Amino acid sequence: MNFVNTASFAAQMDANDLLKNFREQFHIPKQSNGEDVIYLTGNSLGLQPKTTRNYIEQELKDWETLGVEGHFKAKNPWLPYHEFLTEQMANVVGAK
Amino acid sequence: MNFVNTASFAAQMDANDLLKNFREQFHIPKQSNGEDVIYLTGNSLGLQPKTTRNYIEQELKDWETLGVEGHFKAKNPWLPYHEFLTEQMANVVGAK
Known part of the structure; x- marks a missing residue:
């Protein structure tokens, strides 16, 4: 070009x-x-x-209705939250 | 009693x-x-x-409309954010 x-x-x-x-x-x-x-x-x-509000609202709703049980029962349980990010972050930084 | x-x-x-x-x-x-x-x-x-959503919405709105300038121009500017917490946190932990 x-x-x-x-x-x-x-x-x-x-x-x-x-x-x-x-x-x-x-x-x-x-x-x-x-x-x-x-x-x-x-x-x-x-x-x-533009999707940020929806993601935050999901977490607020889970905190509101589950309290500390959100660690296990939230739509995206907080305890293993890092596991949800592993694959995408590996792609970003070139890890395997 | x-x-x-x-x-x-x-x-x-x-x-x-x-x-x-x-x-x-x-x-x-x-x-x-x-x-x-x-x-x-x-x-x-x-x-x-119950006030949490409103506080988060304030920050989302500032991020949406100001971008990185929110560090200086947000309702609660992000750069000196820790200063807003100093007095109340000092009361909580008994510091002066």
Whole structure:
């Protein structure tokens, strides 16, 4: 691919971006003029996934209705919580 | 006070308990028969305060609308968050 320093080339690249739909999965803060911010902060605090509230609500509901028994009886039991993350985190860091 | 081993004495003690209204501030899990559990777990996971959702929603909203700028611009800015806890925690642990 030959890089071309034009807006149309950039727009074409965006149109071909296989990952572009992931953008819709995050809350993007607004500038004071109402437009989305350009958000380059990836190593500190990323954008909030739109699914975050639902995940937190699941845990709040389990805490509310189960109390300490949520360690064993929650939808995602808290005691082995780290086990739910093992496979995906291994993929992220290249572990086996 | 002379302890008396009767239900009426216990009910009287409950009626005079200055802290009893705090019970209403927590979500109490139910037994299978629909009654509140008797919850003695205080050193592991306490009952969920009814205010918890609102506190979490405040932080979710700030993350959603501010992104990383929440460290400085959130209602409760994240960077000095520990400072908000200092006075109350000092009271809890008897520090000055």
